[in-house]
Amino acid sequence: MDIVDQIKEQARISEVLQLTRERRQALDKTIMDYADEFLSNIRKLKAYNSPEDIGEEDYFNVAQGTLTGEEIIGVLKKTVDHEGINPASGGHLGYIPGGGIYPSALGDYLAAVMNRYAGIYFGGPAAVRLENALIRWTADLMGYPENALGNLASGGSVANLIAITTARDAQQINSLNIRESVIYLTKHTHHCVHKAIRIAGLGECIVREVVLDNDYRLDAHALELMLEEDRGKGLNPFLVISSVGSTDTGAVDPIDRISDLADQYHFWHHIDAAYGGYFILVDRLKDKFRGVEKSDSIVIDPHKTLFLPYGVGMVLVKHGQSLIDAHYYRANYMQDAFNANEQTSPADVSPELTKHFRGLRMWIPLKLLGIEPFAAALKEKHLLTVYFHKRIKSMGFEVGPQPELSVCIYRYAKTATPNKFNALLLERVQDDGRIFISSTTINGVYWLRAAIVCFRTRLSTVDLLLQILQENTQKLLKELIKSG
Numbered sequence: 001m002d003i004v005d006q007i008k009e010q011a012r013i014s015e016v017l018q019l020t021r022e023r024r025q026a027l028d029k030t031i032m033d034y035a036d037e038f039l040s041n042i043r044k045l046k047a048y049n050s051p052e053d054i055g056e057e058d059y060f061n062v063a064q065g066t067l068t069g070e071e072i073i074g075v076l077k078k079t080v081d082h083e084g085i086n087p088a089s090g091g092h093l094g095y096i097p098g099g100g101i102y103p104s105a106l107g108d109y110l111a112a113v114m115n116r117y118a119g120i121y122f123g124g125p126a127a128v129r130l131e132n133a134l135i136r137w138t139a140d141l142m143g144y145p146e147n148a149l150g151n152l153a154s155g156g157s158v159a160n161l162i163a164i165t166t167a168r169d170a171q172q173i174n175s176l177n178i179r180e181s182v183i184y185l186t187k188h189t190h191h192c193v194h195k196a197i198r199i200a201g202l203g204e205c206i207v208r209e210v211v212l213d214n215d216y217r218l219d220a221h222a223l224e225l226m227l228e229e230d231r232g233k234g235l236n237p238f239l240v241i242s243s244v245g246s247t248d249t250g251a252v253d254p255i256d257r258i259s260d261l262a263d264q265y266h267f268w269h270h271i272d273a274a275y276g277g278y279f280i281l282v283d284r285l286k287d288k289f290r291g292v293e294k295s296d297s298i299v300i301d302p303h304k305t306l307f308l309p310y311g312v313g314m315v316l317v318k319h320g321q322s323l324i325d326a327h328y329y330r331a332n333y334m335q336d337a338f339n340a341n342e343q344t345s346p347a348d349v350s351p352e353l354t355k356h357f358r359g360l361r362m363w364i365p366l367k368l369l370g371i372e373p374f375a376a377a378l379k380e381k382h383l384l385t386v387y388f389h390k391r392i393k394s395m396g397f398e399v400g401p402q403p404e405l406s407v408c409i410y411r412y413a414k415t416a417t418p419n420k421f422n423a424l425l426l427e428r429v430q431d432d433g434r435i436f437i438s439s440t441t442i443n444g445v446y447w448l449r450a451a452i453v454c455f456r457t458r459l460s461t462v463d464l465l466l467q468i469l470q471e472n473t474q475k476l477l478k479e480l481i482k483s484g
């Protein structure tokens with residue numbers, strides 16, 4: 001075969017990659033029908049299903065041949081979209097739940113169909129401007145100045161990594177001073193921060209845990225004493241990480257006070273508000289954010305409290321130039337991709353070059369529905385948590401502090417072995433599956449958690465959880481009496 005015939009032969013085989021209009025429309029219908037069935041039944045679907053061993057692994061092996069669209073949906077329905085937590089369910093009250101508002105899915109669809117390049121301004125100027133506008137909107141909410149910059153990363157973990165890398169360079173931490181340099185955090189700092197510290201090459205720093213007060217917030221006075229003591233020893237306190245909405249209890253650290261200490265001791269104040277950030281949209285909670293504008297960097301997850309599907313976390317850095325300095329790189333083969341009057345490109349402020357055009361999945365819902373319903377949903381989740389806290393207490397449970405945002409910790413303590421009892425209670429709730437909750441251990445005490453973050457969680461959901469907890473507590477108590 002000559003080369004032209006070979007080219008034609010390969011084109012014939014690969015033609016299938018460009019779906020015909022008929023095939024595309026048939027596939028669209030199969031998938032849209034499936035999505036519609038899922039969403040129409042979402043209230044009836046369980047929040048949790050334990051994994052089943054049904055030997056479907058061959059379906060997942062792409063080397064085993066092809067399936068039709070219907071067959072593919074069939075596989076997903078009984079595997080991926082069945083087993084484990086159902087994060088789209090309003091009954092997901094474990095860990096920090098996600099969301100999955102529908103217009104976001106269409107944003108992802110369009111982003112994928114058009115496949116716009118959102119990494120470098122030259123390639124997709126409007127795509128980059130759209131993402132920058134979302135970053136600017138959030139920076140305005142936080143009271144950050146005009147020269148602040150940020151990035152839409154894949155989630156809170158990567159966003160925290162970007163912030164910590166930036167702090168490292170801005171504070172000039174290097175091989176000469178790393179062993180005397182000190183990072184301060186608490187026992188309730190999210191574990192992704194510890195990962196980020198290691199990945200950013202800061203593993204040799206001194207990492208100190210600041211004690212928590214009775215409401216599980218960083219104790220600012222204890223921090224001040226530590227800073228004073230460490231400075232006296234000739235150490236270099238350079239980074240304090242606070243939380244606005246800790247994962248364990250939803251506690252909000254005294255950020256205003258920490259920023260004042262940052263002025264005095266010249267450290268970088270990073271706020272991990274991955275979960276709590278967008279609660280700033282709720283008027284009655286604004287006070288919790290007092291002084292937020294004084295911090296150096298913030299992480300906020302739109303895939304938590306803006307109810308977007310998984311895949312987007314935001315980092316903001318007040319002095320935008322520090323973010324650029326820590327991430328900027330130019331390669332020769334990109335010499336024609338830059339000009340002077342362009343906006344900051346995502347590639348200049350993150351480890352990524354080519355990336356998902358995440359902005360669209362955030363911009364479409366906000367532009368289509370407006371900000372108000374998001375603020376209302378967040379206020380509702382806060383009020384639901386306050387309601388749950390009150391009701392579970394009146395059912396005889398021990399409760400943690402008044403919920404600051406939308407996490408409540410509680411446990412049934414009127415037994416000889418409460419840790420064991422509550423672990424059993426959690427198992428029963430998970431077996432039931434209509435509501436999914438998780439737990440945590442604080443100072444050796446096992447607590448159940450309710451994190452009310454999903455936009456589909458309603459008063460009826462919370463009442464159902466209360467009912468499930470009450471029924472299973474009674475049952476367990478009876479079983480315990482019987483077994484002596």
Ligand SMILES: *Cc1c(COP(=O)(O)O)cnc(C)c1O
Nearest residue numbers: 096155156157190192247274275
């Ligand atoms: C969820 C969360 C993270 C991690 O974010 P991912 O989006 O899961 O990577 C970090 N910090 C806090 C406080 C969180 O709630």
